Amino acid sequence: METMRAQNKGYNAEVLVVTYNRARKYVNDSSKFRILLSFGQHGRELITSELALRLLSSLSEEKSIPNVDLKSLNNILEKIVLKVVPMENLNGRKRVEDGDLCERRNGRGVDLNRNWSVDWGKKEKDYDPHEENPGTAPFSEPETQIMRKLSKSFDPHIWITVHSGMEALFMPYDHKNTTPDGLATHVMKSMLNDVNRLHCKDRCLVGSGGGSVGYLAHGTATDYMYDVMKVPMAFTFEIYGDKEASMKDCFRMFNPVDRTTFNRVINDWSAAFFTIFKMGPHWMDLVHFNSSKLESIDEYLEGYLIERSSRYGKRMEVLDLGMQEIRTYFRLFLLSSVLLMFMFCSRISKSKYATIRPIVSAVSL
CATH class of the missing domain: 1.20.5 (Single alpha-helices involved in coiled-coils or other helix-helix interfaces)
Known part of the structure; x- marks a missing residue:
């Protein structure tokens, strides 16, 4: 476990990163299948950090998950390394706990999921600065600087950022109404369909963020991870939303308010992540995954010709x-x-x- 810190113009932020790696003393991280998970990017989505804590407690065998036999997954868990960010937006979370239950931005009013560089700064007709302020420049915020540094050093094969507000499983892209070309897209879609069937009871929307959610989002983390960092499989999970809640009742819109629903959400999505841990390497094999990154046939041919x-x-x-x-x-x-x-x-x-x-x-x- 480590705490990463950064600052910009007097604004300070810190992000706690928890690493799960069995036999860490004997196996280098780069030799394993690597998964990076981020929770709590928006302050008002408290349920996401609760899920992170349950997931970590399950991995440490402090708490069990219904219908998940951790002992049967020992061989799988030996082959992967996880980095989990339980609360990416600590300063924004503090503002929510101080009573501003609708706050999604960080401690100085910037939406961290609009502060990444892919298509940064573009504003739709319904742009609301209280919801989507992208900051003064890409990576102007210490929190996104930390996450970029973490992703570069860890070089994950799978990235998932976890949100609430609806039930959905999104793949790139967020900033346009399309999905990437190539075989990887079909594998990502197949993976999301499996998770939807097994753990979301087919309730979740599945597809690109820009094509499914009803609006385009510019400067998001998932688009950056896929387009710039070349993470082979990059996703946004939306784990809960109350469609009946009043627009003024932000806490209920984004978080379950009764124990039964809370437990269902936590248990279902914890099990979903264990499915991803188990099936992730297999899904990557379907797109001819090698020890580093994916390479399309077009890229291979172009590289071959340029090499000559x-x-x-x-x-x-x-x-x-x-x-x-x-x-x-x-x-x-x-x-x-x-x-x-x-x-x-x-x-x-x-x-x-x-x-x-x-x-x-x-x-x-």
Whole structure:
């Protein structure tokens, strides 16, 4: 466990980071499957930090989770390392505990989930500075500086930021109504569908944040993790929301107010995370995961051609040469196919002739 600190123009912030790694003395973090989880990014979403604490207590075997046998997961847990941020926005949480129950921003009024650099600062028509103030610049806030530093040093394979306000499982992108291209998208969608079926009883919205939530969000952590940090699987989980609550009753909108609902939310989502711990490496294998990062076929081919630039000249010349090589191979393939077909037809013709000739010669004149 460590406390990371940063400051900007007299504003100070600290973030507690808990690391879970069995046999840490003997295995380097980089050799394991790495998962980074962040809770409490918005002060009013208290239930998210409660989930973080329950998850950590379960991992330490202090508390059990219904229908989850930790002993059966020992082999899985040996192969992963987790970093958990139970409360990313400590200063904002203090403002909520002081009575401002609708506050989602940090200690100086900046929305930490609008302070990242991907599409930063863009404002929609319904922009509300009391909800979505992006700050004076990308990473102007010490909290986002800390999280960026943590993600760079840890280099996770899976990133999940946990929120409340609705029940949803989001993948990139938040700032546009699309999802990324490629096989990784299908794997992420499959993963979210599995979690939705197993732990959300198919209640959760599944898809891109920008395409599912009803508005676009610019400068979010998940888009940064996916686009800039190249985290192969980056998600935003929304674990609870009360649609019947008054807009003035922020506590009830974002947090369960009765013990039964509280326990259901905590238990269901704790179990969901253990499913992710168990299935994460398998999901990554589906997109040809290697020890570092994913690489698409296009990236591989481009890298191959550029690598040969010293032999053939400038990049565009290399790409042109690559296309010429592909055309040449295609022509050779067609020529080989024609020759093989000709040989095959010739053999059939000879075979027929050899079979028919004795029959004809046996006929009397």
